[in-house]
Every structure is written in structure tokens, then in C-alpha cells.
Amino acid sequence: MASLRALHAFSLLARHGRASLAAEKLGVSPSALSHLMRKLESELGATLVNRDGRGLTLTEEGQRLALSLGDAFDRIEEAVDSFKRRGRTELRISTVSTFATRWLIPRLPAFQAEQPDVELLLSTSTRMVDLDRENYDCAIRLGTGNWTGVECHLLWQEHLAVAMAPSLLNGKEPAEASLLSNLPLLHSSSRRGDWTAWLEEAHLTHPDIASGTVLQSRDLAIQAAIAGMGAIVIDRRFISQELEAGHLISPDWTVLELETGYWFVRSPTRTLTRPVGAFRTWLQATAEGDVSRL
Secondary structure (H helix, E strand, O other): OOOHHHHHHHHHHHHHOOHHHHHHHHOOOHHHHHHHHHHHHHHHOOOOEEEOOOOEEEOHHHHHHHHHHOOHHHHHHHHHHHHHHHHOEEEEEEEOHHHHHHHHHHHHHHHHHHOOOEEEEEEEOOOOOOOOOOOOOEEEEEEOOOOOOOEEEEEEEEEEEEEEOHHHHOOOOOOOHHHHHHOOEEEEHHHOOHHHHHHHHHOOOOOOOOOOEEEOOHHHHHHHHHOOOOEEEEOHHHHHHHHHHOOOEOOOOOOEEEEEEEEEEEOOOOOOOHHHHHHHHHHHHHHHHHHHHO
16 A cells, blocks of 8 residues: 555645655655655556656656545645644633623633633623533623522622713813712613712712613723713723723722622533633633732
8 A cells, every 4th residue: 555645745746846845845855755756656566757857747657646636635634624623622601791892802812822722602691691501611790699500709899980081071180079960971771770879879969860871781881981972980990991091081089899790600510621720710810910900
């Protein structure tokens, strides 16, 4: 039976027409390629290449063999590449939209650098997924952590702080929270109670407490605040980049700590795989680092 390596060398020579290029593709020297051709000819009992001082060219028998081989080695390489891709480890994560877009995704490149073989499949949902029955390895949930049947690890306790575009202040120093009474408020439809809770904690009232512009999500509310449409009340972790860039400011006013927080959760009935364990460790370390910067 002919050597597969010699056949591969022959197919590269037939495709590229130059011994030097075929040798480079195979990762051998031109002399080693020539040796492989002689070996193949000996195994098949046929002269496949001409050696006339101008390099290696195919004989008629060589051309017939090349035609018969076709793209066999291309298909082998494709099959191997496909197998390697299937061998990569998937990590399926369910989370809530604001956490994903405002905190997790900007930081994920750091996790990918630590775990380059892990392919992430990220899904956002407002419902609570069943980690025993659904095809998720883990989830990030917002709540008080009193869920049954899951392993929970607190990432951080949620808080509410006021933020706004600098242009809204018209050059005034935000020394007193009473300045807020002259600013429009922005609401997220999914968190209509946030402003009420914060104003009560700050012992303030505002005409927009039950009115004002309502955005479908907190992410949209943040974008509206950047545009100068009004003030938002938000967890500062979700606007860290905007605060650093100066697109938003968060005055040193009341910060309301909430009972709810963001939790890493997984099913204890499933094996703790390396990707899940690594993701949990990375999440906790990254969240702790953010707390130290607040």
C-alpha cells in the first residue's frame, strides 16, 4: 500500500506545479519531497515525475494518478478541521440583558484570553431558566438568592445611584441632590420603582416620579442619559465606561443599597466542568475587582 504521506506530497506537487512550494506546504525540504516521490514511484511501480533538471513535473501516469486523487486530501483536511472544531468546549450561559450588554460582554475578552479553547454561547432572557432541563451550563440571575435546587454565588449586591450627562448641569456643581428637582427623570419600563425607592431614601420628591420619559430597557435609558435627555438611577457598575470617558457623571449623592443582587447559579446535579468552574472563578474575581473601584 502506498504511503499516505508520499501521496499527500504528490497531490501537493500536482496542485501547485512547483516542488519548492509543495515542499513548503508539506513542511519539508525540496530534497525530502524528491525522496518521497521516489518512494511513491517504487511503491506503485510507475514513473510519476520527470527529472530533467527543470524541477519535478508530472508524467502521463502521474497526471492520471493526480486526476484519480482529485480533492481527496482537501476533504481529509476539511474533515479533520471540522472534528477539531467539534472538540472545542462550549460554555452555554443564560443571563439578563442589562448584565450582558453593560457589564459582562465588555469584560469577556479577558476570560477568552484565559480560556481560549472555550466557545461561549450567550443567551439573554427575562425568565428564569431551568438549569436541570434546559441546555445551559450556568446562569446569571438577579434576585435575593433564595432559589431552591441551585448552587448560588453572589457576585455583587445591587445599588442605585444617580447619573446624568454633564451638559444637564449647565456648569453648576452638583453639590446638593436638590438640584435634581430641576432635571427630567428617565425611567426603564422594567424598573419603574427604582426612582421611587431612591427618592424616598434621599428624602426628596420630584414631579416626574410617576411620569417622565420611559425607555424599554435600562440600556436604552443609559443611552438617553448620555444624549442629555434626563437623569437616570442605575448601578454604577453598568456605566463604568461612560463615567471614565466623561459621557456621564454620578454626583456624590445618596447611594441606595438594594436587597437584590446578581448571582452566578448552576445545577448541583451536573458535573462541574472545567469551563464552568473557570467561568465562575473569573466572574467572582472580576466582580470583586469592580467593587474595589467603586
